[in-house]
Amino acid sequence: MVVTGVPQDKKVAAQSVASSTLSLLRKHPIFRDLDSDALEQLCRYAKHATLKRGAAIFAKGDPGNSLYAVMSGTVKISISSADGRSAILNLIGAGEIFGEIAVLDSHARTADASANTNCEIFAIDRRDFLPFVRGQPTLAMKFIELLCMRLRWTSDQVEQVILQDLPGRLASALVRLTDKYKLAPGGRTIAVTQQEISEMVGMTRESINKQLRVWAGRNWVRLEHGAIVVLDEVPLLALAEAGSEDEAG
Amino acid sequence: MVVTGVPQDKKVAAQSVASSTLSLLRKHPIFRDLDSDALEQLCRYAKHATLKRGAAIFAKGDPGNSLYAVMSGTVKISISSADGRSAILNLIGAGEIFGEIAVLDSHARTADASANTNCEIFAIDRRDFLPFVRGQPTLAMKFIELLCMRLRWTSDQVEQVILQDLPGRLASALVRLTDKYKLAPGGRTIAVTQQEISEMVGMTRESINKQLRVWAGRNWVRLEHGAIVVLDEVPLLALAEAGSEDEAG
DNA sequence: CGACGAGTGTGAACCAGGTCACATCGGCCT
DNA sequence: AGGCCGATGTGACCTGGTTCACACTCGTCG
Numbered sequence: 001m002v003v004t005g006v007p008q009d010k011k012v013a014a015q016s017v018a019s020s021t022l023s024l025l026r027k028h029p030i031f032r033d034l035d036s037d038a039l040e041q042l043c044r045y046a047k048h049a050t051l052k053r054g055a056a057i058f059a060k061g062d063p064g065n066s067l068y069a070v071m072s073g074t075v076k077i078s079i080s081s082a083d084g085r086s087a088i089l090n091l092i093g094a095g096e097i098f099g100e101i102a103v104l105d106s107h108a109r110t111a112d113a114s115a116n117t118n119c120e121i122f123a124i125d126r127r128d129f130l131p132f133v134r135g136q137p138t139l140a141m142k143f144i145e146l147l148c149m150r151l152r153w154t155s156d157q158v159e160q161v162i163l164q165d166l167p168g169r170l171a172s173a174l175v176r177l178t179d180k181y182k183l184a185p186g187g188r189t190i191a192v193t194q195q196e197i198s199e200m201v202g203m204t205r206e207s208i209n210k211q212l213r214v215w216a217g218r219n220w221v222r223l224e225h226g227a228i229v230v231l232d233e234v235p236l237l238a239l240a241e242a243g244s245e246d247e248a249g
Numbered sequence: 250m251v252v253t254g255v256p257q258d259k260k261v262a263a264q265s266v267a268s269s270t271l272s273l274l275r276k277h278p279i280f281r282d283l284d285s286d287a288l289e290q291l292c293r294y295a296k297h298a299t300l301k302r303g304a305a306i307f308a309k310g311d312p313g314n315s316l317y318a319v320m321s322g323t324v325k326i327s328i329s330s331a332d333g334r335s336a337i338l339n340l341i342g343a344g345e346i347f348g349e350i351a352v353l354d355s356h357a358r359t360a361d362a363s364a365n366t367n368c369e370i371f372a373i374d375r376r377d378f379l380p381f382v383r384g385q386p387t388l389a390m391k392f393i394e395l396l397c398m399r400l401r402w403t404s405d406q407v408e409q410v411i412l413q414d415l416p417g418r419l420a421s422a423l424v425r426l427t428d429k430y431k432l433a434p435g436g437r438t439i440a441v442t443q444q445e446i447s448e449m450v451g452m453t454r455e456s457i458n459k460q461l462r463v464w465a466g467r468n469w470v471r472l473e474h475g476a477i478v479v480l481d482e483v484p485l486l487a488l489a490e491a492g493s494e495d496e497a498g
Numbered sequence: 499c500g501a502c503g504a505g506t507g508t509g510a511a512c513c514a515g516g517t518c519a520c521a522t523c524g525g526c527c528t
Numbered sequence: 529a530g531g532c533c534g535a536t537g538t539g540a541c542c543t544g545g546t547t548c549a550c551a552c553t554c555g556t557c558g
Contacts, residue, residue, distance in 0.1 A: 105397035147396035148354035162451035163330040202411035
């Protein structure tokens with residue numbers, strides 16, 4: 001539906017944008033092995049955009065015309081049903097790319113994407129990108145690896161959702177998020193609201209809150225406003241591993 | 250764990266095996282565009298095996314050393330939890346390939362695979378296969394498409410499981426299966442037990458049975474032993490589309 | 499043929515998690 | 529300093545789906 005898309009009107013110094021794009025690409029695992037010429041060409045394709053929290057980037061069913069990379073902020077990949085319930089499939093942070101599936105196979109988008117916080121992204125058009133990939137076989141192999149990673153993440157989700165109960169799923173989600181937001185060890189703070197977590201694990205905010213409070217009582221986590229601090233990863237890992245486990249303690 | 254693997258001891262006329270492998274590969278969307286030389290080389294890599302129903306092919310966590318293709322029968326891709334519950338992620342039929350993820354990214358298998366019926370498969374070792382792919386850029390692009398397809402299938406599953414209730418999920422599963430087992434129109438017979446379906450949608454056999462009976466009463470489906478015949482796809486499609494829907498009828 | 503095992507059909511009791519309906523808290527904006 | 533609004537905390541009730549415990553019906557194999 002509404003593709004807020006990438007506004008073209010930014011007259012910001014093209015030079016600085018291009019160079020920051022370049023340095024982002026250089027750091028990205030997918031692109032960093034490309035030679036400088038190729039990278040610079042890619043940068044010329046990149047269109048830059050700044051989005052306000054909540055802005056739609058694309059919607060499920062849209063034709064997938066662009067590949068995106070996040071420069072700052074986070075982007076939410078989600079789906080929603082007719083009756084308003086929605087589920088978050090993934091959060092994409094700075095330095096990561098998203099929207100690759102529809103670009104690579106030229107079919108419709110499989111989910112919605114929107115700005116989860118204010119953020120800067122850039123977009124590369126499929127018409128520029130696909131020929132570029134075809135000319136760079138090692139890049140194609142990198143994309144194969146990326147897709148495999150995504151597939152692992154997604155089938156992991158299926159596994160969680162089908163086989164685990166609330167504590168197990170919540171623990172898995174927390175572990176996954178601490179891995180992702182990997183910070184200094186000892187005080188891992190995950191900047192996510194309980195509402196968001198509930199949508200990631202597919203359960204209600206209320207249930208999540210109750211479980212989190214239990215764990216807070218055991219000093220496994222500390223709850224802050226808009227964030228969760230994992231104090232003791234060990235029991236959470238145990239819960240996440242077990243197919244579904246008791247809460248005896 | 251137990252990798253029944255590909256027994257080497259078959260002394261069956263290598264010639265006929267090789268030629269049937271070749272003709273299978275030629276029909277497969279992934280391989281059919283390769284030139285004859287490449288295909289023949291691939292066939293030389295292929296190791297042939299015959300498996301009895303229930304035989305394990307690989308297990309979650311194993312190193313993924315082979316890519317497989319099914320020549321006849323069906324292979325079940327599933328996961329199971331510590332407490333015995335298990336979920337079927339996919340059924341792979343004749344002409345399809347499986348086990349590509351671990352081969353392509355050289356990590357552990359993400360799920361178990363076993364023979365769902367007696368079947369014939371062949372295996373290609375990663376050490377033969379990966380260099381081969383790297384030398385065939387168009388093949389790499391084909392694999393990108395395959396992985397995208399898998400990703401679509403899998404995230405579809407996540408969506409179903411999180412957003413839909415029993416009728417919705419069951420309807421989706423039936424629709425997906427009729428698409429897959431695509432037969433002559435009008436009397437689509439899906440050769441799956443209710444137990445299997447229940448494991449695909451992540452609910453109990455009992456619940457599935459009750460729902461199916463309701464639909465049988467409305468002549469949407471007919472139940473047979475070890476099979477379900479879809480008589481009227483329309484209402485099922487409607488249920489599958491809706492995020493989750495009432496059963497008023 | 500007869501019996502055994504896999505698949506199917508069904509009801510009663512139970513329970514994890516959802517729903518609803520609030521109270522509270524913190525941060526920010528004016 | 530006051531007023532929102534988004535986020536958190538919590539209880540009472542409801543319910544879809546599980547669990548358990550069966551009877552039944554096919555096929556098929558000795």
